[in-house]
Amino acid sequence: MNRGGILSKLIIRKLEKRHLPRALKLVREGYEEEKKKIPFLPEYQELAQGLQTNIKDLAEKGEGFVALEDVDMIGFLAGYPVKQLFGSCRGVYVPLFGHGTQKNNRQEIYRELYTHAAEKWVEGGMFSHALTFFAHDRETIDTWFWLGFGLRCVDSIRKTEEIEVSPSGLEVKKGKFSDLPMLASLHHNHRIYYRKSPVFMLKNFEDPLEDLEEWLSGENHHFWYALDEGAPVGYLQVEPAGETFISRHPSVMNITGAFVADNIRGKGVGLALLARAQKWLKKEGYPLCGVDFESINITGSKFWNRYFTPYTFSLVRRIDERVGREKENA
């Protein structure tokens, strides 16, 4: 590897419309690599059109840069500005389709792109940076780990398959609107759970029942709940879209919420809910099931990692905002 060589030739420019076909090709190569590790992911061709729209939108609304070696575009990095990203400060979110490089000199290219992009982002007051990567691309993830990033969110997937559960005396039902009031208190506790250590995350709703009702009004939204001696002890929510472009493929349905009362965790309630949802998804003809979760949520991570395979990791970095003030005063 000729490190000095590539760096001396690299030019960073703003991402423009004319760069988009090459950007799409780099994203495609990343996807194909991930698909080698998880062969049941959807075919690229079925995602291509949506991706094209996504990248175009990102280039229009986002902040993006390309790495050029002479006239060849060998990498790009583009993110959406976010008003509040994991806190009250402004930030940038780079989605799965917002970056890519050629295979050779990947580390050097990403480092140069980030050095340039971060300078502009920080100048623009964006101190919180988050990026999503394919989970099996260890070289890229390591590169960003060395750039100060740490794991925060995971998207995982599984083939929809029935799961054997031993009889537990639980009653698991598919829910309807009139069942929601009895789940309001569990939903409230779900929010409290996220606020606590080590997750420390705010869920944006005031009234749990209103939140559940609004959610269930969404198209093709479904939930299941478990009763233990007639009392609700857990629920699980499923809907067509998760956090990634892959989750929005029509073959995928996504678990977007699950909660079991803390005094009954570890006794198979979560599994009974998951098993029931899998049975329904299979019957309805959805071959894939996705889920996204915070890696910092210990009970959730443990549970999903047992039944699902991660295909993305999202990493975050929070920059000391005093650097911005110092620049202003300089």
Ligand SMILES: CC(C)(COP(=O)(O)OP(=O)(O)OC[C@H]1O[C@@H](n2cnc3c(N)ncnc32)[C@H](O)[C@@H]1OP(=O)(O)O)[C@@H](O)C(=O)NCCC(=O)NCCS
């Ligand atoms: C994640 C969550 C929904 C799982 O529900 P749960 O009822 O605790 O899950 P289960 O009991 O089916 O499985 C949990 C563990 O108990 C074990 N278990 C399952 N059935 C069991 C049984 N009958 N007896 C004893 N242990 C059992 C499982 O093997 C599993 O083991 P593990 O911890 O080594 O992975 C629950 O922990 C929860 O509500 N967490 C807080 C909210 C949350 O994280 N939600 C997910 C958001 S993304």
